Amino acid sequence: GEDVEQSLFLSVREGDSSVxxxxxxxxxxxxxxxxxxxxxxxxxxxxxxxxxMDMKQDQRLTVLLNKKDKHLSLRIADTQTGDSAIxxxxxxxxxxGGNKLxxxxxxxxxxxx
Amino acid sequence: xxxxxxxxxxxxxxTGQRVTLRxxxxxxxxxxxxxxxxxxxxxxxxxxxxxxxxxxxGNILERFxxxxxxxxxxxxxxSSLELGDSALYFCASSPQGPDTQYFGPGTRLTVL
Numbered sequence: 598g599e600d601v602e603q604s605l606f607l608s609v610r611e612g613d614s615s616v617x618x619x620x621x622x623x624x625x626x627x628x629x630x631x632x633x634x635x636x637x638x639x640x641x642x643x644x645x646x647x648x649x650m651d652m653k654q655d656q657r658l659t660v661l662l663n664k665k666d667k668h669l670s671l672r673i674a675d676t677q678t679g680d681s682a683i684x685x686x687x688x689x690x691x692x693x694g695g696n697k698l699x700x701x702x703x704x705x706x707x708x709x710x
Numbered sequence: 711x712x713x714x715x716x717x718x719x720x721x722x723x724x725t726g727q728r729v730t731l732r733x734x735x736x737x738x739x740x741x742x743x744x745x746x747x748x749x750x751x752x753x754x755x756x757x758x759x760x761x762x763x764x765x766x767x768g769n770i771l772e773r774f775x776x777x778x779x780x781x782x783x784x785x786x787x788x789s790s791l792e793l794g795d796s797a798l799y800f801c802a803s804s805p806q807g808p809d810t811q812y813f814g815p816g817t818r819l820t821v822l
Binding site for chain 2: 632638639642645685687697698699702
């Protein structure tokens with residue numbers, strides 16, 4: 598079945614870049630997503646990338662996709678304390694009707710002063 | 711604010727009881743998805759409805775059921791509740807082309 602993996606924690610200093618990594622197994626993945634969850638809040642869609650793209654940039658966010666290795670990363674430039682949250686990688690494949698998202702375990706990003 | 715609303719925000723109940731969680735999708739979105747977030751299972755897809763019809767089922771227990779009404783709001787019914795059902799339940803909606811799913815704030819269910 599589909600599986601999405603992420604490291605559990607990442608700690609960076611304010612102003613540095615953060616890179617959150619994700620690997621997935623579903624070769625039929627069509628879209629890959631990054632969501633942000635702050636404490637006590639819902640999931641906020643940050644960005645997504647179609648599987649035929651290698652890179653997508655959106656302001657401070659850069660998504661890189663290596664489809665051959667099934668590896669996705671999210672780079673946050675100039676990380677701020679407000680970026681502290683849990684970041685979820687998710688993929689949408691064609692399995693099971695193609696509409697469900699399979700999420701990773703989430704990476705807790707801690708930004709220190 | 712994603713435009714997806716969920717009620718109630720918190721729900722505390724006892725084992726064996728039944729509860730109903732409600733979701734209103736973003737205006738114009740025909741698809742509604744339900745997800746469960748728990749500490750041991752992470753975020754798991756439960757079920758997807760499109761314009762009133764069930765489209766896909768995930769790891770949804772037989773004690774759970776859902777429906778989507780003509781006005782497109784959806785309800786998730788959880789019955790014979792067990793301690794392990796304590797979790798955050800999220801609803802998401804998407805436009806006709808399901809490229810993106812927008813999540814509501816969630817309902818936190820605590821079963822005592």
